[in-house]
Every structure is written in C-alpha cells, then in structure tokens.
Amino acid sequence: MNFALILFILLLVSGGIWLVDAFILRPRRAPAGKDPWWVEYGSSFFPVILVVFVLRSFVAEPFKIPSGSMIPTLLVGDFILVNKYAYGIRLPVIDKKIISVGDPQRGDVMVFRYPEDPSLDYIKRVVGVPGDTVAYQNKKLTINGQAVDMTRVDDYLHPERLFYSQQFVEKLGPVEHRILNDDDAPAFITSASQFPMRENCLYNNSGVICKVPPGQYFMMGDNRDNSRDSRYWGFVPEQNIVGKAFFIWFNFNDLKRVGSFN
Incomplete structure (x- = not known):
C-alpha cells in the first residue's frame, strides 16, 4: 500500500x-446557514x-521494525523515527530529490525501498558506499582491503528464543555498534538472486566480495547470520533511499527501549 499516495489524494x-x-x-451562504456535511x-x-x-514527507516518518535482522540494535516491535531530510529533500509520492543535503555514510542505519519490490520498506546498515570494495569472508568484514575493527563482548541472549549468539562491537567509520554472529551458521551465501550488476560481486565458499557501483549502496543487517541483505539481493540504488533512522520512540513490550539507539 502506497500510504504517501493515499495521503496525497486525501490532501487534494x-x-x-x-x-x-x-x-x-461560503460567500453565497446565508449568515446563519449550516455547512453541508461534506464541507x-x-x-x-x-x-x-x-x-x-x-511532517511525514519532509521531516520524519515513523516505521515499525518487523523482523530480527537488525538485532541487537533494533528489536522486533521497535517503533522508530526516520529523518527524511538527512540525505536530501525529495518530492513526495514521486520521490525525486530536488535538494541534496548529504550522502549516506558507512555505519548509518538507513530505510530504503527494497530493490526487488519497491512497495516494501527495508532497514539495514550502510556498509559500503559507491566505489568501495566490500568483502565478507569467513564472517570477517573488510572494506577497501582494511579489516573493520571488531571487539568480542558478552554473548547476546535472545529473550524470546532463549539461545545465545556471539556478540561483537564493530566500528564503521566513527560509528560503533553491536553485531551478532552464530557459530553454527555457514560463511558461504546461499540462494543469491540475479540482481542488477551482479557481475560486480564474486561469490565463493568463504562469502562474497563486491565492488559497489556508482550511485549504489551495500547494506547489511547487524544480525549477520539472520539477515537477507545486499549479500543476497544486491545493491540499493540512491533513488530508493527513504531516510536515516535515528530514534526509537516506542516499544509495547519494553518501554526502556524508548530513546535508545546503539
């Protein structure tokens, strides 16, 4: 459902x-006359x-997190706000950028329209920007040949499923965030689709290596072994960007989540 289009029609x-x-x-109506109900x-x-x-088109838009691909940063049921002008001002409905404000940076948590079905909004972390070579080999991330800083911390307990995942603090540019890896999950990528510019990616038994094309972004979930992201369906075009996630404003199951974002 294109809510922006529905809202625009109601506005018109x-x-x-x-x-x-x-x-x-109104000028023709008697002074004491009553407005018709439709008026x-x-x-x-x-x-x-x-x-x-x-507000929704130019300032901030609310979203609800539907899956666990961004655990531990974002949990299922988190309601977040997305900054709609962080990367530029876009015309509503047609989503054409008219004023450029900035570009996505490595480490940003970004909402975008899913390339394989633009009617769906996805949220992942920006890992590669145009021109980057992103390698995810044996569950180790490198960008342009440089290993991304990663420090092991206490294991993460999934409260609903009652099992542990290895947890690390990763640093992408100035952004530090936590990621999860599961010991028993394979490193290789299965069932990658035939996405546009797939020739920029090399798949092997250790994972994937991709050269990010101009105007495209490489996205990954923080729950690395439970996220279908750019490793599977390819790059996110600039025109699919919705905005930058920046705030958790509610969670029915855990009010302590309000205001947190790490």
Missing part, C-alpha cells in the same frame, strides 16, 4: 473542498492532513 480532495467552500460556497468534514480534516503530509 480535502484541500479542494476547503477552497471551493472558502471562495465560492464540514472536508474543511476540518484539511489542516490536519496538511500537517501530517508535510
């Missing part, structure tokens, strides 16, 4: 009603829809 309809009433119907509802909803549309 309610705004049209408001304009017709303000400049045509009353349309005019009253217009400012509310306008505010929601502007």
Whole structure:
C-alpha cells in the first residue's frame, strides 16, 4: 500500500473542498446557514492532513521494525523515527530529490525501498558506499582491503528464543555498534538472486566480495547470520533511499527501549 499516495489524494480532495467552500460556497451562504456535511468534514480534516503530509514527507516518518535482522540494535516491535531530510529533500509520492543535503555514510542505519519490490520498506546498515570494495569472508568484514575493527563482548541472549549468539562491537567509520554472529551458521551465501550488476560481486565458499557501483549502496543487517541483505539481493540504488533512522520512540513490550539507539 502506497500510504504517501493515499495521503496525497486525501490532501487534494480535502484541500479542494476547503477552497471551493472558502471562495465560492461560503460567500453565497446565508449568515446563519449550516455547512453541508461534506464541507464540514472536508474543511476540518484539511489542516490536519496538511500537517501530517508535510511532517511525514519532509521531516520524519515513523516505521515499525518487523523482523530480527537488525538485532541487537533494533528489536522486533521497535517503533522508530526516520529523518527524511538527512540525505536530501525529495518530492513526495514521486520521490525525486530536488535538494541534496548529504550522502549516506558507512555505519548509518538507513530505510530504503527494497530493490526487488519497491512497495516494501527495508532497514539495514550502510556498509559500503559507491566505489568501495566490500568483502565478507569467513564472517570477517573488510572494506577497501582494511579489516573493520571488531571487539568480542558478552554473548547476546535472545529473550524470546532463549539461545545465545556471539556478540561483537564493530566500528564503521566513527560509528560503533553491536553485531551478532552464530557459530553454527555457514560463511558461504546461499540462494543469491540475479540482481542488477551482479557481475560486480564474486561469490565463493568463504562469502562474497563486491565492488559497489556508482550511485549504489551495500547494506547489511547487524544480525549477520539472520539477515537477507545486499549479500543476497544486491545493491540499493540512491533513488530508493527513504531516510536515516535515528530514534526509537516506542516499544509495547519494553518501554526502556524508548530513546535508545546503539
């Protein structure tokens, strides 16, 4: 469902009603006359829809985390806010960038439209930017030939499934974050799709090595062995970017999650 398009249509309809009433119907109406029901509802909803549309399109948009691919940074059920102007101002609905503000950086947690089905929004971490060579071999990440700093910390207990995963603190640029690896999960990538520019990637028994094309980004989940990401379905085009995740504003199961983001 394209919620932005639905909201835009509601804005046009309610705004049209408001304009017709303000400049045509209201001057002709008797001073004590009552507004027709469709005018009353349309005019009253217009400012509310306008505010929601502007905030959602240009400032921040809420999302709910549906899967565990970003554990331990984001948990299933986290409600997050996404900065819509961090990487530029885009026209609503058509998502065309009109003002460039900045580019995604390694370590950013980014929401984007899934390349294989743009109607779906995905969230992963930016690992490779245009021009990078990203290698994930034997569960070790290197970028442009340099190993990414990784420090072992206490194992992570998955509270709902009651098992442990190895946990590390990884540093991508200035960003430190935690990742998970499972001992018993294989290093090689299975069932990678035939995505655009797949020739930029080399798959082997140890994992994958990819050269990130211009205008594309290489994304990975923090739950490394339980995330289908760029290793499987390829690069994220710049035009698919939605925004930068920056805040957890609610979680029904754990109120302590509110405000956290690491």
